Amino acid sequence: MPTITQGDLYTATLEVVEHPPLGVPALDGGPREAVVRLAGQRSLVRILDGGDGRDLDLVLPGGYRHRHGRVRLTAHRLSEGVFAIKADERRIALLRLRDPALGMPAFDPERNHHPALRPTRPLRWRRGRVAGMVSPWEALRLGVQVALPIMAQGAVVRRRLGVRLAALIKADTRANRLLARLRDRHDGGPLLIRIPLRGWAVIPVKEADVRRVLHGAEFTPANKEKRGALGHFQPDSLLITRDPELRARRRTFNEEVLRPEPIAAEIRRKAAEEMATLPTDGVLTWSRFNEAHWRMARRIVLGDPARDDEAVTRLLNRLRADANWFYLRARKTDVRVAFQRRIERHLRRAEAGSLARVLAQTRADPAVHPEGQVPHWLFAYDSAAIATWRALALLAVHAGPHDPEHLRAAVLESLHRWPTTLAILRDTTAPTRWRGVTLPEGSVVAVITSFTDEVPFSDGPAGCPGEDLVLLTATEVLGAILRDREVGAIIRRSPLDHFGLRFAVRPRER
Ligand code: HEM
Incomplete structure (x- = not known):
């Protein structure tokens, strides 16, 4: 010895x-x-x-x-x-x-x-002591240039004014520039930020770190802020399910129901019929398109009789407006119950050719709460509308063939340039190590999608199970619009402002 x-x-x-x-x-x-x-x-x-x-x-x-x-x-x-x-x-x-x-x-x-x-002594906020830990000044800039524009645009439902301002000041370019600067200054990051009353926040700024976050078992998608927001209208949904075992069952259920193949022909028909209601001569505006897209989405999700049920969309959007405020707005249980009841009335019909039929035919135990998944599908179809509308701007500006391959590529390009999910949030479920420091369980991780390649549909175990459905629907919508019309974009601002995006249309000569 x-x-x-x-x-x-x-x-x-x-x-x-x-x-x-x-x-x-x-x-x-x-x-x-x-x-x-x-x-x-x-x-x-x-x-x-x-x-x-x-x-x-x-x-x-x-x-x-x-x-x-x-x-x-x-x-x-x-x-x-x-x-x-x-x-x-x-x-x-x-x-x-x-x-x-x-x-x-x-x-x-x-x-x-x-x-x-x-x-017992928490990590102290002292610049330079820990690699990646941002200074108070840098934290403030991240708040103003990255977080604030996301809040102003609306994380759950877009606000017209917020989106307009974000497009005017090119908020996405500014945010990306700041993140690139901080990534270089902090040697590849990730950026570690101390947020009063919340603890630690991590912004991964390298693809490898983003992959780690999206694939790692120690990062739950049922993040605190997301639960605060989505709890307003979809408390039983997969995305905010915390229990891993229940999450796995809900995930399987969503994957099974959201396969587009069984309803592909119906999607084509519904897209064609609803886009046919738009003018072929004159100006196409977002509000006209959005209404048509909602009619189509209700038909795809809930069945044809839901086509004119604008109340279900209104109720959803009212709850989503509260969701933009996370926990800060009180839950409107009465509105949510009315919304859910309306959905369930449509689901009971299990209309052929709709997701409601596939849902009724898919086995699931009650804990999965199949009807509780539907609000997310309706809500997420809104992102599809925005991405499709911006893709139309790309197609109007860059002439090209209108075959499904090309249209699909335009949708993907639109999502890469202007992601519809502004930030993908995770909470850590265990202490996690980042370049020499260990952050406690419950820290928030924010993947800023505009700064990251290849994540418009996210990736890993919580990647979007609706991706194929969305791409098929968007392709059919674009195909239906372009089949009958010559489309030219009237672009005054960045297509980031989808509200302000308009198109001059005239009948296509055959
Ligand atoms: C352009 C349209 C869409 C985009 C860009 C998109 C993107 C995403 C992203 C980024 C996530 C991960 C969110 C997170 O981790 O916080 C997600 C999750 C999800 N998406 Fe989509 N989505 C779209 C449309 C849809 C549609 C139409 C549906 C269903 C009909 C759908 C169903 C889901 C579900 C169920 C989840 C939760 C997955 C999980 O937690 O495992 N999405 N989507």
Whole structure:
């Protein structure tokens, strides 16, 4: 046994004596390899691979707040090279030192702490101490140039004035420029921001980090703000389901129902019929198009008899206007119940050729709440309308063939240039490590879609299950409009302002 010297590093074995409800993975399963630095008041035990593929740091003695309360870990020397690790007064593990070891990185308790334990002293907001942590000034700029335009446009239902202003000041270009600058300044990010009353926020600015967020199991789409917003009108929907097991079942259900193949011919017919109600000569405006698109969406989702049920759309939009304010607006339970009842009346008919029929034919246990998924489908068809309208602007400006391939490419291009989901939010369900720091569970991660390639439909386990349905519908809508009309765009502002986008149309000569 080497002589033990304070400050030296040792390899060691940590053997569990007792397992209190610490929730420390490394203490759960038998002896573990550890590296130890004994340093008087603040000794470090780094347990190699804390059970989840990551190393685990315990600081001894030290106070840690844990979800079961505050736990104080101390090391008590029993004999030469053997220490008892105590959690408060209970001996929970034995630590046997073996050899001096080399190569431990410098230990900084502010950066290294166990993922399952929160340090009593939170990470402090000091610029430069942690890579990626933005300064208060940078945080303010992110708030004004990135978050504010999203809020002003409306995260759930677009506001005419907000969208107009965003287009006027080119809010998306400005936001992207700032993010690019901060990415370079912070060495590729991610950007870590401390938000008062909310905790930590992360903005991934590298594709690899975006992929990690969209694919990683430790990031739930049922983020707090999203639950606050979507809870106004779709509290049982897949996107804000927190329980992983229930989420998986709802996901399967959505994927099964939203396959476009069984209703493809009906989508074509409904798109053609509704677009035929638009003028072939004169000016095409957003409001005319939007009304026609809603009639079509109601027919596709709820069946033909829902075509003229404008009340269901009105109720939905009223609730969505509240959703723009997240938790700040009170829930209008009466409006929501009226909305849901209306939907259920349509669903009961299970009209052939509609999603309502496919829903009725798809097996699901009651916990999945099939009817509770439908508000999202109606709501999301609104994004399809916006993306289609902007795609029409691209097609009007760039002449080209109007075959389905080309039309589909225009829709995808429209979504890449002007994503309809402005930010994809996730909450962390476990402490997560970002370039040397561990952020606590419950931190918010925001993928800014305009700054990221390839995510208009998101990706990973919560990627949009309606993508094929949307692309088919949008292609049919564009095909139907262009079949009968020559279309020229009257573009006064960026197509980002879809409200202001208009088209001059005249009958197509055959
Ligand atoms: C242009 C149209 C659309 C776009 C750009 C789009 C995009 C997206 C995005 C980005 C997400 C992920 C959101 C997040 O993680 O917060 C999502 C989720 C989802 N979308 Fe779409 N969507 C569109 C239309 C639709 C339509 C029409 C439907 C259904 C008829 C639909 C069904 C869903 C569902 C059920 C989810 C939740 C997936 C999950 O949580 O696993 N979407 N969509």
